Amino acid sequence: MNALVHQLLPERAADALPAADGLDRALRDASPAEVVAAALHTVGREHLAVVSSFGTESAALLKVMADVDPAIPVIFLDTGWLFEETLAYRDTLIATLGLRDVRSIKPLEDTLSQQDPDRELWFSDPDACCRIRKVEPLARALAPFSAWINGRKRFQGGVRAAIAVVEDDGARLKFNPFANVSREQIQAIYATANLPPHPLAALGYLSVGCMPCTSRTSPDEDARAGRWRGRAKTECGIHTARTS
Incomplete structure (x- = not known):
């Protein structure tokens, strides 16, 4: 374990999780790798x-996670509406990065048959669609865990502009290792590690979610402008709802 991580973390009692605000103060200037290592250590x-x-x-x-520990479980929400390119990209990154424990989680078939039998909920009630296809499956998948890591960044704007490096989401610790990185730093990680791009990026899809709610963006638009275009909705709900 990196000695710097031990220096950054606040003291804690045995078998007790430290408070999120204390971790955030300790890690607010840490690198993404240090944040991942700190989460693992915690x-x-x-x-x-x-x-x-x-x-x-x-x-x-x-890539950052795999360099720390490629066996950390990775949860992937297969909503039933994903692009085939995203599913293929998942398999490519698993092989490229040597990820050892990727868990593809799907919504419950009973829920889909009862609440979205015609697969039109994305149009009539996108919040409900996200709830049954993302929020509820993620809550089930995270149930065994005390903390989770995600890839939100402040430069993405909206409700993400002021995210902390470590949060308490109401159920568990939530680590945001890329909270204060820039788009240029992310591009540098791709270049240095020679990471393959998402197949749809070259076609103008700068932020990719479910097929019905994702569109191309123009160069003068925000990267997430293509998500739920024409609606007030900007988040699927997994970062604005309790995860238990």
Whole structure:
């Protein structure tokens, strides 16, 4: 374990998780790798998960995580509406980075048949669609874990502009290793590690989610402008709802 991580972390009682605000103060200037290592040190591998969409910027976080410990569990939400390119990209990154424990989580078939039998919920009620296809499956997947890691960045704007490096989401610790990195730093990780890009990035999809709610963006738009275009909605809900 990196000695710097031990220096950064606050003291804690045995078998007790430190408070999120104390961890955030200790890690607010730490590198992404140090934040991942600190999360691993704080709760242990069996209690830590990375949540990844395997989207257009996901490889950077997964690379950093794999360099710390490629056996940290990775949760991938297979909503039933993903692009085939995203599913293929998941498999490419698993092989490229040597990820050892990627868990593809799907919504419950009973829930889909009852609440979205015609697969039109994304149009009539996108919040409900995200709830049954993302929020609820993630809550089930995270149930065994004490902490999770995600790839949100402040430069993405909106409600993400002021995220902390470490949060308490109401159920567990939430680590945001890339909170204060720049887009240029992410690009540098891709270049240095020769990471493959998401297949749809070259086609103008700068942020990729489910097919019906994702569109191309123009060079003068924010990267997430293509998500839920034309609606007030900007988040799927997994970062704005309790995860238990």
